[in-house]
Amino acid sequence: MPAAPAAGAGAGTQVRTRRRAFLRVWVGFAALAYVCDQLTKLWVTGTMVEGQRTPVIPGILQWYYIRNSGAAFSIGEGFTWFFTLVMAAVAVFIIVLSRRIGSFWWALGLGLLLGGALGNLTDRLFREPSFGMGHVVDFISFPHFAIFNMADMAVVGGVITVCLLTLLGIPLSGRRARAAETAGTGPDADPAGEAGDSAND
Numbered sequence: 001m002p003a004a005p006a007a008g009a010g011a012g013t014q015v016r017t018r019r020r021a022f023l024r025v026w027v028g029f030a031a032l033a034y035v036c037d038q039l040t041k042l043w044v045t046g047t048m049v050e051g052q053r054t055p056v057i058p059g060i061l062q063w064y065y066i067r068n069s070g071a072a073f074s075i076g077e078g079f080t081w082f083f084t085l086v087m088a089a090v091a092v093f094i095i096v097l098s099r100r101i102g103s104f105w106w107a108l109g110l111g112l113l114l115g116g117a118l119g120n121l122t123d124r125l126f127r128e129p130s131f132g133m134g135h136v137v138d139f140i141s142f143p144h145f146a147i148f149n150m151a152d153m154a155v156v157g158g159v160i161t162v163c164l165l166t167l168l169g170i171p172l173s174g175r176r177a178r179a180a181e182t183a184g185t186g187p188d189a190d191p192a193g194e195a196g197d198s199a200n201d
Helices: 004-049 081-099 103-125 150-167 174-182 191-200
Strands: 055-058 061-068 137-143
Touching: 004 061, 004 103, 004 137, 004 150, 081 103, 103 137, 103 150, 137 150
Parallel strands: none
Antiparallel strands: 055 061, 061 137
């Protein structure tokens, strides 16, 4: 009988170890998205003047430095304070959710979302014209498309990942598959059922 508590303790330790690993993945992708966003914005503001266009792939891609008071992809200009609050709320919500991450792909998606949200939130808080009303630096431009930045790309990538995981029925905890795998191996498993399954195999 003492084996059952020992097995339970071992499983709990394993879950905590996995969760810490997923948290490191989450933090890593969030940091990667944030650092890439801020470094590219520093490069743009340090080497270009506002309104400057620099062709990268003629006819396809150019750097076009603008300052955006709206949301991602220059949407909703004129509501700067509202988007500042939204991004702050999104960042807090993701941080709260992070305690439940039990899947690499959820860690990836939420990490990209957090890094992108914090990247643009930093601009809102600390760039001109004032605290909380700052304009976001955008510079990636394709023909007939909105101008955006690395934070916008991270947010979109995170949203796509989260939507796919939701459509595939993969929970934030990542427990569905593991629960199915271990359902027949626990102390309450039905030996007759296991024997039947073996016979069917």
